[in-house]
Amino acid sequence: xxxxxIEKESAISGNGLRVVIWLSSCSHNCPGCQNPQTWNPNxxxxxxxxxxxxxxxxxxKDYISGITFTGGDPLHDNNLRGVLDLVNxxxxxxxxxxxxxxxxxxxxxxxxxxxxxxxxxxxxxxxxDCEIRKRIISMCDVLVDGxxxxxxxxxxxxxxxSSNQRLIDVQQSLKKGEVMLWxx
Numbered sequence: 001x002x003x004x005x006i007e008k009e010s011a012i013s014g015n016g017l018r019v020v021i022w023l024s025s026c027s028h029n030c031p032g033c034q035n036p037q038t039w040n041p042n043x044x045x046x047x048x049x050x051x052x053x054x055x056x057x058x059x060x061k062d063y064i065s066g067i068t069f070t071g072g073d074p075l076h077d078n079n080l081r082g083v084l085d086l087v088n089x090x091x092x093x094x095x096x097x098x099x100x101x102x103x104x105x106x107x108x109x110x111x112x113x114x115x116x117x118x119x120x121x122x123x124x125x126x127x128x129d130c131e132i133r134k135r136i137i138s139m140c141d142v143l144v145d146g147x148x149x150x151x152x153x154x155x156x157x158x159x160x161x162s163s164n165q166r167l168i169d170v171q172q173s174l175k176k177g178e179v180m181l182w183x184x
Contacts, residue, residue, distance in 0.1 A: 001025075001082030002044035003051065004037065004071070008058050014100035014142065014159060016065025019058045021086075023071035025078040028104035032150030034161065038072035047082055055086075059094060066098035066141070075103045075110075080132045087139045098141040100159075106145050107168060107179055110134060142182050143168040 002024035007013070013020045022035070024044040029036075037043060045051065059067060067090055074083045087099060110133045115123050137143055144159060145166050152162035159167060172180040 001047045001079050002041065003047050004035075004044040006051065006055055006058065009064075010068070012159070013068040013070060013102075014066065015098075017063055018066055018068050018100070019055065019064055020068040020070060021055060023069065023074050023076075023079050023083070025076035026071055026073040026104065027076060028073060028147045030104065030148040030150070032153070033148055035071065041076070041078045052086075056089075056093065059090065059097070064097065066094070066100065068100040068102070070102040073104050074101055075105055075133050075136065077129055080129060080136070084132055084136050087136050091139050099139060100142045100144065101137070101140045102144045104147040105133070107143065107166075107173070110137065137170055138174060140170045143170050 004022040004024060007020040007022065010018050010020045022038060022044075024038050025041040026033075026039045029039060033039075055067075058064065067086075069083060069086075071079075073079070083101075090097075090099060110130050113126060113130055115126075118126070145168060146162075146164050149162045149164050152164050154161075154163045157163065157165075166179070167182040169180045169182040
């Protein structure tokens with residue numbers, strides 16, 4: 001897993017003052033994306049023990065509300081294992097802090113996947129990846145889902161760039177079995 005940067009005190013990538021990790025790898029390639037430098041899986045820096053220590057040192061500060069995973073796409077195949085490990089560790093270390101995650105995937109693509117002309121191997125791989133994605137999402141508080149759509153850009157929206165993207169209250173959605181929006 002590679003990352004572009006660790007932002008130590010952000011107030012624009014989720015509620016409260018947050019630590020934000022910008023990950024490499026994105027296959028959505030949204031036209032007008034503000035971070036095309038994050039698309040390449042080989043861009044950035046390898047997330048090593050030093051980066052881990054820096055991240056958790058910043059998270060330990062009392063005034064930090066939580067962590068935000070963004071990029072790129074934290075739910076890209078290249079990031080799944082690393083993000084799952086970080087989310088697990090964060091959840092144990094900071095149970096009172098929250099997790100936000102930005103992804104180009106829609107909730108339904110992960111929780112209700114459908115297939116058209118993929119091979120059996122492609123379907124099996126996607127389903128395996130979806131299981132990891134579900135595990136990651138289940139530990140999040142807010143999921144900002146959906147690809148950025150330049151034609152739907154709206155600067156008045158909080159915490160997202162285009163009107164198709166949703167702020168999903170993950171725990172309520174899992175409890176109710178349907179997408180419940182997070183109230184800003």
